Amino acid sequence: MRKEYTEYPFDWALHSLFSNAAKAINGTPKEYDRIMSRIGDMKDLADFVFGHGDPGALFMKGFSQYTEAITTAHAKGRKLAFTTFCQSPAIFWAMDIVPIVLEPMTVLGNLVRKGGTAEFMDFCVEAGFTETSCSSQRGALGAYLKGLAEKPDFVAIDTGGICDTNANSFTFAASYLDIPFYQINYPPTLTDQRAADYHRADYRNFIKFLEEQTGNKLDEDKLRAVMQEIEVQDDLICEIQELQRLRPNPVPVIFNLFIYALRFTMAGMEPCTTMLRACLEAAKKNAAKGVSGLSSQDEKTRALFVYIDHYATNIPLWTFMDEMGIAHLGCILTKYYQDKVFYSNGDGYHLDTADLDSMIDTLAEQNSRLPMVKQIRGPYDAPDMWLEEAMYLKDSMNADFAVYSGTPGCRNTWGMLKLLAKKLEDAGLPTLVINADAFDERVESWEATRHRFEEFLELRRLI
């Protein structure tokens, strides 16, 4: 690993960048420019994010607070848990545990560091991990394996039965770092009683594990407070997603990233609520004016991402979409299946904060419907799974085309993607399959990806 990568702790460096950027927006233009000259790698990102007003500023501030919580956890006597994006962090916050959510950490590293997290990815391979594993974990994980960040105290994930490469990254980390490991494991079905019973039993076991790790019992009042905050966040997200259905879509493209990035890390925490509220206000203003959320206010076409986005340095996917007049209709990462959201079809979760039992049961239900956990646990064409969701969203969101962006490490989706793409095409939805790695530009440069994207738009006469 090159020396410059080892000079500062990875988590501290991210915190330093985000906290400085978050402060910069409060300064004079001259102060802003001065600070940005010191954190040059994230200037374009900061300009674009801050260009969206309060939501952008709150996004930066949110990550500043999140990374601060990570870097100061041990000093404050809190435990650090390695976890994954598709596990609700709410339970960790309720138990005063700070979740290190690996994938957003990789994304942050990619967005603001020159060269992204490539060297950390390579260190994973040096440590014995396969190069074909998912880069979404490998990026940040390499820093932790190398000892360039606060060491987590245990691993607690929920991708057993959902995504092998994800669960495997964490089980590898637990063995390598010699720390305790817990996996929530999901059956291949979602809505039947057997699955519900399984979810609940496993979630209770999971809480027992967390109690063992912290030495503290789960506090009912703290949990209720976090869950009530989630309910507020859910309402805000549902409203934003309802607005995304409008033509033109009044929600700016970057809000998609804002929503899931903070939701994955700070669900149930106030900074996430504040940012979501600002996002909704901004989108509502656009809707009231009947304009698109794009900078040009001119929506040319509407893209439904059926998996994830693309996280190269300086968020080029979002700036590209904004420039091209492509409205972002969301991706799998913004689908949480609250009972009140339009796509839940009666199968969504409902948080019940009446007592401890009902809270745990409904948290289990919520967790079982989080991105990826819901859609790819069973055969892609089974009820409640990937195809059903994509088909429903195609119509309900008035999508003009679909995009698959993912990573070569995603065995699960690549095993059924061709079938999904064919079904979508058969149903009249042009579908672009991006062969790049959303987290590792060395696989295919963003410029090459952009070229293919443009070619697709032109050939299919979408723009």
Next chain:
Amino acid sequence: MNPIFEEAADHVDNQVIREWKAQGKKVIGHTCSHVPEEIISAAGMMPYRLRGIESESTSIGDTYFGPFICSCPKAILQKAGEGAFNFLDGAVMVQSCDSMRRLDECWRAANDDYPGILPGFWHYLGVPHKAVDYSLKWFSEEIEMFKKHIEEHFNVTITEENLRKSITLYNETRDLLKELDEVRGMENTPVSGQEAMNIILAGTAMPKEVYNPLLREALDELKARPAHHGGKKRILLGGSVVDDQSLISVIEAEGAVVVADTVCFGSRSFEGMVPEDSPTMLTIAGRYLHHQFCPRMFGHYKDRMALIKQKMELAKVDGVILQNIRFCDLHGSENGLFEAELESMGVPAIRLEREYGAMADEGRLRMRIGAFLESIPERRTEKPAA
């Protein structure tokens, strides 16, 4: 040695299957060592572990699977698309791993383009990734549903007596295969790794009531054989699926003998017994779910390392070859941990990543294996047999 072992190991179809089918009996294919074959056998049918051997391309597999997928399920789909599995009356799909679980959808989709390749009985078995009370309950219910599906589809009854007999039969197979393991782990072993693997693989492609007597005969023959693999480097082969003899033949052609393994299809498949007294779906589930030798059972690295150490000790190995099919991150990553730990113990170990099947990369593997064997210190070289 009975030539049926080699025939069954090397070919998708074999004489025993043909005779079985000629009697009007059914064959049910499946993809994972977590499938409780006892249920199929108790229905009077033959369980058959699917392999993609003899594939000369993956053109059909590549049509449905994406590019970043293990070549093993692709090769199985290839054979299915070519009609090689048309003798199957049914198939069981399992979410063994993410590549293998998608064989379900890809095979069904391929049936649209190659009509008739999908067996009439098609079952998806949900196997949990952990062994705790509620996952055992789930899995026992899955097995019960599987049993009922067989009974309804084929209009048969799986009686308790037949189930008990089937369990006894399977436990006998496991006992006999363990004996084989002991024989091949002997000093100056009388059996090559290749021959041992053929015997083991044959058991996945014939009914146990036919296989067990053949296996007993083979064991008697081996025990009576003069020792003849002395003086060679003794290797444990670990990692993902090895379901033909080609890789072992390369290792042994370089002057080693494979005396132990922990591979899928190999020795790890016959670890653990189903209790024979008052069998229930729960006791069957217990054997299969506590069978945590595949890294799909997350969080059991130490147990799997313990199995390697135990086998190393029993077979007094000189080195360990850890292999995985490309894109098998589960085995590939765990092999990285094994390699580091073994090397720290002073045990020479190597990791190999390869493609499944017809040894397209034989030259590269031969060179790496040869170099590895050369590098093993001469710390435990046996004297040749007298």
